[in-house]
Amino acid sequence: MPDLQQLARSIGEDKVLTDLADRLLYRYDAITSGEVPIAVVLPQTTADVAATVRFAAREGLPLYPRGAASGLSGGSVPTEEGIVISFTRMRGLRIDEVGRIAEVEPGVITLEVSEAAAVYGLYFPPDPASYKQSTIGGNLAENAGGPQCFKKGVTGDYVEAVEWVDYRGDVHTSSRRAYDLPGLLIGSEGTLGLITKAWLRLQKKPKHVRTLMAHFADVAAAARAVAAAVAQGVVAAKLEFMDNACINAVEDAFSLGLPRQAGALLLVDTDGDDLEIVEEELSLVAAACSANGGSVRRAADEAEAQRLWRARRSISPALGRINPFRMNEDIVVPRSRLAAVVSEIRDLGEAYQLPLVQFGHIGDGNLHPNILYDKNTPMKRVHELAQEIARVALRHGGVLSGEHGIGLMKRPFLEEALGSAGLRVIADAKREFDPINIFNPGKILPDNYPL
Ligand SMILES: Cc1cc2nc3c(=O)[nH]c(=O)nc-3n(C[C@H](O)[C@H](O)[C@H](O)COP(=O)(O)OP(=O)(O)OC[C@H]3O[C@@H](n4cnc5c(N)ncnc54)[C@H](O)[C@@H]3O)c2cc1C
Structure with missing residues (x-):
């Protein structure tokens, strides 16, 4: 039996939870649950983290890193008897206004970085929809993105060190x-090492934002409009897509006046410091939408822009x-394949007789088909449908995940996606970084893959 008291004595009694009631709370993320950990460690310093790693290595116990557990791929849940190391007490945050850098500990919530930077007119652009809950540690480990990533990039694009x-x-x-080691750690889902601090680049907030909503008879027309706008050099700040089922779900719930017959809806922001360019970019998008049969509504002011974005929110x-539960899928496909992919996934939803809506960041082809289910739905059916969706993405030259990661949920397809040579490279990297397989075992690589 591991001597957890010894760890508690070395880093502090209040940082090691062993009561069952506490431990039960740390077996979940936002999509699934795993084994009950034998202990939960809540480090406050990097030295605490290092001491925990040394203890776990000595005792032969795996460590499961955890931020806010808002993950949607099972990344933080324990797969075997081990210790959850939860970073929520490491909340140091310092803004270097002159260098435009935020020095951030992993337990800081994403939104808090921009809130602290706002005093200096700066912000942190990566904007996962979970930004009020998710932590910087989780964002780095998943390389999180959001609606702004088409123009502004994803979390990893803002990391200095x-x-x-x-x-x-x-x-x-x-x-x-x-020797860009952070490039390997970012997006490695806590399988290679534990991130205890990051230096993140901040940006000046753009002075102007302009917004439009456009709706189309079908997804193909919306995809053509996006392609035409991008071909003209427009880099929209946000470029969001909703399919007909999604439009109707929002309309049923909130009666926002969205066009129920539309096959697809786009929400677009352009932004920048030069108002003329921001307006011109929006005009180019509007023209591309109209030329492809879209009905366009430009927001007259900030209040109307907020009303239009309410549809997405x-x-x-x-x-x-x-339905109370949903499987939030996350695939990326080439924009040119979007219409075919959305239609195939809709057909799959019908074949499985499960409600399914699709939306996403169309700018970079990141689609979120959401399968809706309740407690009576056989989970096997939900998982099978999710697997079919992943296969649609692969068939169309896409990838398994845009931002939610592989974790537990998509491990079974990694070989299909990358081939055995691709998996070997990942396994080699894992072996080099973590030869004792202490960090987040049972994630990313399929079970049958030797480490
Ligand atoms: C409603 C909702 C909307 C979402 N929208 C988006 C979205 O728009 N874009 C997006 O990208 N994601 C989105 N997500 C998914 C999720 O919020 C992100 O993956 C987020 O980055 C996870 O952060 P977290 O702090 O909750 O991490 P957790 O879920 O706790 O952990 C995620 C992964 O990070 C690892 N990890 C955590 N901390 C560390 C650390 N310090 N060192 C090493 N590894 C670590 C964990 O082991 C795990 O593998 C959404 C989730 C929900 C519930």
Whole structure:
């Protein structure tokens, strides 16, 4: 039996939870649950993290890193008897106004970075929809994105350097400028090392934002409009898509006046400091939409823009009214394949007789088909449908995940997606970084894959 008291004595009694009631709370993320951990460690410093790694390595216990557990791929849930290391008490945050850098510990909530930076007219652009809950540690481990990622990029694009702890308990500060180790750690879902601090680039808030909504008879027309606008050089700040089922779900719940017959709806923002360019970009988008049969409504002012965006913000609560549970899928496909992909996925939903809506960040082809179910729905059916959706993405030259990660949920398809040579490279990297398989075992690589 591991001597957890010894760990508690070394880092502090209040940082090690062993009561069953506490431990039960740490077996979940936002999509699934796993084994009950034998302990939960809540480090407050990097030294606590290093001591925990050394203890776990000595005792042969796996460590499951955890932020806010808003993950949608099972990334933080324990797969075997081990310790959950939850970073929510590591909340240091310092803004360097002159260098436009935020020095952030992993337990800081995403939104808090922009809130702290706002005092200096700065912000942190990556904007996962979970930004009020998710932590920077989880964002880095998943390389989180959001509606702004088409123009502004994803979390990894803002990283200057990270501090991290390896399997020996040694602490490193690695810059992206040379031997880009952070490039491997970012998006590795806590399987290679534990991130204990990050230096993140901040940006000046754009002075102007302009918004339009356009609706189309079908998805193909919307996809053509987006392609035409992008071909003209428009880089929209946000480019969001909703399919007919999604439009109707929102309309049923909130009666916003959305066109129920429309096959697809686009919400577009352009932004920047030069108003003329921002307006011109929006005009180019509007023209591309009209040329492809879209009906366009430009927001006259900020209040109207907020009203138009309400459609997008309402998706989650609207879906909750249809069914209490949902599997939020996350695939990326080439924009040119979007119409075919949306139609195939809709047909799959009908064949499985499960309500399914589709929306996403169309700018970079990131689609979120959501399967809605209740407690009577056989989970096998839900998982089979999710697997079929992943296969549609692969068939169309897409990838398995845009931002939610592989975790537990998509492990079974990784070989289909990358081939055995691709998996070997991931396994080699894992073996080099973590030869004792202490960090988040049972994630990303399929079970049958030797480590
Ligand atoms: C309603 C909703 C909307 C969402 N929208 C988006 C979206 O728009 N875009 C998007 O990208 N995601 C989205 N997500 C998914 C999720 O919020 C993101 O994946 C987020 O980055 C997870 O952060 P977290 O702090 O909750 O991490 P967790 O879920 O706790 O963990 C996620 C992964 O990070 C690892 N990890 C956590 N901390 C560390 C650390 N310090 N060091 C090493 N590994 C670590 C964990 O082991 C796990 O593998 C959404 C989720 C929900 C519930």
